[in-house]
Amino acid sequence: MNHAEAEARLLDAAEKLFYERGVQAVGMDQVRTASGVSLKRLYQVFPSKSELVRACLDRHDRRWRARLAAHLEGCPAGRERVLAVYDWLYEWFTEPDFRGCAFINAYGELGAVDQAVADTVRAHKSAFHDYLAGLVASAGGSERAVAPLVLLAEGAMTAAAISGSPEPARQARLGAAQLLAAP
Template sequence: MDSAVARDQALDAAERLFYGRGIQSVGMDDIRGASGVSLKRLYQLFPAKEQLVLAYLERRDLRWRQRLADHVDGHADPGRRIPAVFDWLGLWFREPDFRGCAWINSYGELGATSERVADQVRAHKRAFKDYLAGLVREAGLPAGLAEPVYLLAEGAMVTAAIEQSAEPATQAGRAARMLVEAYGGAAVID
C-alpha cells in the first residue's frame, strides 16, 4: 500500500473514530483496526498520536470550511450570505453523525495538555471569524458586526451538540438577521 493511500485510510478512520467517540477514548490500535493500515505503517506515517490528531483537524478544517463556503457562495446577494451561514449550520446539525464542533471537542479534551492541538483549534476559529468578517464587509456592514455574528454561530454549535437539536441554528440565525437589519443591512428576514 503506498503512503498516500495508507495516510488517507488512516485519516478516514481517525476522523470517524475521533469525531464519533472522542480522541482520548481512541487508541492507535483502534485506528489500525478501522483503517486496515498496519500498526508499524501507522507509526511510520504518524510517529505520535498527537501528529495524527493534528492531521485529522487540519484535513477536517479544509473540508468543513469548503462545505460552508460552497453553500454560502450559492447566494449571489451579499446580504443573504450571513443568514446562509446559519442555514448551513442547521443542515450540518441535522446530519446523523453530528457530534458538535470537532475543534471545540478537541480543545476540551486536549487543549490543556497539547499546545499544538490548542494552536490548531485557535487557527480554525480565527479562520472562521475572518471568513465571517469578510461576509460582513462584502455586505457593506460595520466591521464590529463580525464578532457578535461569530459568537452567535459558535454558541449555536455548542448548544446544538448538547441539546442534539438543529434549533439553535434557527435561533442564532434569527438573531443574526436582526443584528444585520439593526446595523443597516437590507431586510433579510424571510
Template structure:
C-alpha cells in the same frame, strides 16, 4: 498499500472515530483496525497520536472552510450569504452523526495539554471568523458584526451538540437577522 493511500485511510478512520467517541477514548489499535493499516505503518506515518490528531484537524479545517465557502457563495446577495452560514449550520446539525464541532471538542479534550491542538483550533476559529468578516465587509456592515456572528455560530454549535437538536441554528439565525436589521441591512 502506498503511502498516500495508507495516510488517507488513517486520517479518515481517525477522523470518524475521534468525532464519534472523542480523541482520548480512541486508541491507535482501533484506528489501525478501522483503517486496515498496520500499526507499524501507522506509526511510520504518524509517530505519535498527537501528530495524527493534528493531521486530522488540518484535514477537517480545509474541508469545513471549503464547504462553508461553497455554501455561502451560492447565495445571491451579501446579506443572504451572511445568513447562509446559519443555514449551513442547520444542515450540519441535522446530520445523524452530528456530535458538535470537532474543533471545540478537541480543544475541550486536549487544548490544555497540547499546544499544537490548541493552535490548530484557534487557527480554524480565526479562519471561520475571517470568512464571516469577508461576508460582513461585502455587505457593507461594520467589522464588529463578524465577531458577534462568530459567537452566535459557535454558541449554536455547542448548544446543538448538548441538546441534540438542530434548533439552535434557527435561533442563532433569528438573532443574526436582528443584528442585521439593527444595522439597516434587512
C-alpha cells in the same frame, strides 16, 4: 500500500473514530484496526497521536470550510449570504452523525495539554472569523458585528450538540438578522 494510501486510510479511520467517541477514548490500536494499516506503518506515517489528531483537524478544516463556501456560492450577495451561514449550520446540525464541532470537541479534550492541537483549533476558528468578516464587509455591515456573529455561530454549534436539536441554528440566525439590521 504506499504512503499516501496509508495516510488516507488512517485519517479516514481516525477522523471517524475521534468524532464518534472522542480523541482520548480512541487508542492507536483502534485506529490501526479500523484502517487496516499495520501499527508499524501507522507510526511511520504519524509518529504520535498528537500528529494524527492535528492531521485529522487540518483535513477536516479544509473540508468544512469548502462545504460552507460551496453552500454560500448559490446565495445572493450581501446580508442574505451572511444569514445563509446559519442556514448551512442548520443543515449540518441535522446530519445523522452530527456530534458537535470537531474543533471544539478536540480543544475540550486536549487544549490544555497539547499546545499544537490548541493552535490548530485556534487557526480554524480564526479562519472562520476572517471568512465571516469578509462576508459582513461585502454586505456593507459593521465590523463591530463580526465578533457577535461568530459567537452566535459558535454557540449554536455547542447548543446543537448538547441539545441534539438543530434549532440553535435558527435562533442564531434570528440574532444575526437583528445584528445586521442594527445601525
